[in-house]
Amino acid sequence: MYQFKQEQQSDWWEVEALYDLCFAPGREALSSYRLRDQVAPVVDLSMVARDPDGILGGAIRYWPIIVGCHNALLLGPVAVHPTRQGEGLGGALIRDSLALAARQGWRRALLVGDAPYYRRYGFEKLNDVVMPPPTNPDRVLGLSIIPDAWLGVCGPVQSARDR
Numbered sequence: 001m002y003q004f005k006q007e008q009q010s011d012w013w014e015v016e017a018l019y020d021l022c023f024a025p026g027r028e029a030l031s032s033y034r035l036r037d038q039v040a041p042v043v044d045l046s047m048v049a050r051d052p053d054g055i056l057g058g059a060i061r062y063w064p065i066i067v068g069c070h071n072a073l074l075l076g077p078v079a080v081h082p083t084r085q086g087e088g089l090g091g092a093l094i095r096d097s098l099a100l101a102a103r104q105g106w107r108r109a110l111l112v113g114d115a116p117y118y119r120r121y122g123f124e125k126l127n128d129v130v131m132p133p134p135t136n137p138d139r140v141l142g143l144s145i146i147p148d149a150w151l152g153v154c155g156p157v158q159s160a161r162d163r
Helices: 008-020 032-038 088-105 115-121
Strands: 004-005 046-050 056-067 068-082 107-111 140-144 155-159
Touching: 004 088, 008 068, 032 056, 032 068, 032 155, 046 088, 046 115, 056 088, 056 107, 068 088, 088 115, 115 140
Parallel strands: 068 107
Antiparallel strands: 004 046, 046 056, 056 068, 056 155, 107 140
């Protein structure tokens, strides 16, 4: 029913409006946004989902980050329009984009989110990874795209621009 496509520059403002609709005011004040400042998203993994009429139903973006001295993906934001929630669209965006990340050779992904929701996609709490404050450490979650990719990875999360 939905068509997933790589997000294009022409989608940017429509996706931003979706994020504004789905997230609290001040979302850009979160520490995860500091990691995105002045860094381009990973274009090949940032996707939009449109229905047959071309109406935006959901979107997902990824950003390059550094954890300790290791490359990783920062997943997010992922959002589904309120009228489309409960249809599995968010899960499909997550699964499809992570499968694409695996094919592209990415090893690990990180997000800040609700563990009970993201656990179903394989994300687990990262105990030795430190997000910039203010971030609740219980919400720092990681996924090994290839087996054991987080094994031994620890330290601060930094923007790819700081590399």
